[in-house]
Amino acid sequence: MALYTVAFILAFLHLANLTPLFLPEEEYHFKQWMLQYNKVYVLEEYYHRLDIFTGHKRRIDYHNAGKHTFSMGLNQFSDMSFAEFRKTFLLTEPQNCSATKGSHISSHGPYPGSVDWREKGNYVSPVKYQGHCGSCWTFSTTGCLESVTAIATGKLPLLSEQQLVDCAQDFNNHGCMGGLPSQAFDYVRYNNGLITEDDYPYTGHDGSCNFKPELAAAFVKDVVNITSYDEKGMVDAVARLNPVSFGYEVTDDFLHYKDDIS
Secondary structure, eight states: OHHHHHHHHHHHHHHHHHSOOOOHHHHHHHHHHHHHTTOOOOHHHHHHHHHHHHHHHHHHHHHHHSOOSEEEOOOTTTTSOHHHHHHHHOOOOOOOOTTSSOOOOOOOOOOOSOOOGGGTSSOSOOOOOOTTSBOHHHHHHHHHHHHHHHHHHSOOOOBOHHHHHHHOGGGTOOTTBOOOHHHHHHHHHHHTOBOBTTTSOOOSSOOOOOOOGGGOOBOOSOOOOOOTTOHHHHHHHHHHTOOOOOOOOOOGGGGGEEEEOO
16 A cells, blocks of 8 residues: 555656646646647656746736836747756857946036937937847947947848858957947948848858958948947937937846846
């Protein structure tokens, strides 16, 4: 009898680990999310991902029910732990930011409560997706330079992140293993230009440099850094000059960031 009892307890514990307790509506939301993002799992993986998803959703709902300056929401990463997300998307070479001391001269206010360059004209390019390549630094660089070019010329180009991935290593950048926008701007400045996305498409992988000077569509005359943690300086630059590029550390809260600014 004792052996059967032990066997039953072990079987029950295994089943409990395999099928954790969830509210029916939580599993329903998970299945709806699976359909939205075309996710398919084997049985054991299903309950493991459901467990992670449910934890994320409860945290999101709790956050959004409180008073915060930003909102959170489900996305295509909601079945991943932050450790998995970091290993997949945030593996980069360690770097010391070259922009800790700035040359930006602030106007010292008054500062506006908000600035939205999208309301001023066609000055902000659409959101892009970097995939599994650690190239966020390139997208930050092109996004800023696209806006600066549009403000100066009235035409909004889409510039090549892949050129930066492939060609900017001499400026202490590492392709899909990371880099810094300030160093990428230096590359564009001394390289005499950046090609468009159409002429140098994004692959999301490290490749050989294929820059063609005659196709350069955007240029950098000067690079101005804002001192690290100088939020007022950043507000001043955005309000008075143009959209800027900035770097920050991705934490687990940002995994489900949705909108507004913290």
